[in-house]
Amino acid sequence: MTLPRSIILFLLCAFWVAPVRAEVDADLNAEIVRVQLVQAQREYTLALERLNAAEANLGLARQRAIEAGILESGSSGAALAHQSQPEGEPAPETKKDEAKPQAKPDPEPKPIPKADPKPQEEPKKVEKPKGPSFWEKWQRNIRIGLNTRTGNSENANLNLQLNLRRKTQKLDTRLDTTYRYATRNGEDTQNRLDMSGRHEWLAQGDSKIGWWVTARLEVDEFQAWDYRVQAHTGISYQFIKNEKTNLKGRTGFGGTRTYGLPEDEFRPEALVTGIDLSHRFNDTMNVEASTEYFLEVTEEARERFNNSVKWNILLDKESNMNLRLQLTHRYDSDPGRNKDPNDVFFDITLGWKF
Numbered sequence: 054m055t056l057p058r059s060i061i062l063f064l065l066c067a068f069w070v071a072p073v074r075a076e077v078d079a080d081l082n083a084e085i086v087r088v089q090l091v092q093a094q095r096e097y098t099l100a101l102e103r104l105n106a107a108e109a110n111l112g113l114a115r116q117r118a119i120e121a122g123i124l125e126s127g128s129s130g131a132a133l134a135h136q137s138q139p140e141g142e143p144a145p146e147t148k149k150d151e152a153k154p155q156a157k158p159d160p161e162p163k164p165i166p167k168a169d170p171k172p173q174e175e176p177k178k179v180e181k182p183k184g185p186s187f188w189e190k191w192q193r194n195i196r197i198g199l200n201t202r203t204g205n206s207e208n209a210n211l212n213l214q215l216n217l218r219r220k221t222q223k224l225d226t227r228l229d230t231t232y233r234y235a236t237r238n239g240e241d242t243q244n245r246l247d248m249s250g251r252h253e254w255l256a257q258g259d260s261k262i263g264w265w266v267t268a269r270l271e272v273d274e275f276q277a278w279d280y281r282v283q284a285h286t287g288i289s290y291q292f293i294k295n296e297k298t299n300l301k302g303r304t305g306f307g308g309t310r311t312y313g314l315p316e317d318e319f320r321p322e323a324l325v326t327g328i329d330l331s332h333r334f335n336d337t338m339n340v341e342a343s344t345e346y347f348l349e350v351t352e353e354a355r356e357r358f359n360n361s362v363k364w365n366i367l368l369d370k371e372s373n374m375n376l377r378l379q380l381t382h383r384y385d386s387d388p389g390r391n392k393d394p395n396d397v398f399f400d401i402t403l404g405w406k407f
Contacts, residue, residue: 277389
């Protein structure tokens, strides 16, 4: 015999609701007890304050009775209402001018109910002011240079540059990318990509010494190697720094590794000399120059030079359009078989800063 579905549902609800209701009743009773405890604490505090006020008023009245001669010093408060006299003799009358009016006791101070004790809040941690995020305050500069010629010969030159810089009071970060492509009579004569980055920890206060780290990637179709990777780090010294001129020297250690040669290996190098110079002539014109000399610290006497000069001219302040004339020279004493040790680039590019 099967029970009706409604009865089964009723039994299930009863078994489920009963423990839930019991739990709710227990929570409600606990809350009622807590409220009664808080009320009892308030009444106890109020009664204690009234008792303290009554004792203070009693002491004040006793002191004034002693001063008026109504009560002897050291007697109890019961003698304040009646002093002992001989039988049959009336108590001596007190002259009105000698009797001192009894001061009324101070009104009973009204008790100040105390607020419910609150849990003590934890002291808030004072956060130190944070500097700007690394992804903010970047200056971006896009440059393009194009030169074509048609007629007896066909030449085309393309130069694309992307320069990023973020400078604060403590750090100076630069990321530069340059791509050069050239053709002559339909044949490629240049196909080169340069990517470099430098991060500096600038000198602070009276100190003139800072720290730096650099990394560079070179990809050149017309070199003996396919691509070359460099990384160096060291210290810098600030020779001159003012509103117009900035002259800094650098030295350090690192190394170079080439890929695409029969013998690809890491070559340790010392940055013997590194000099960076920038000078601003006015609000529209400035010049930048740098030179680096690397010496391989092995038995092979191999050395490299990286030199560059940039002349920047601001053409329009509203659009930040600028013109750059750049001369770059690279020297490698071991460029590979049938390769010239010198590479010279002269670029004229038009850029926009944003």
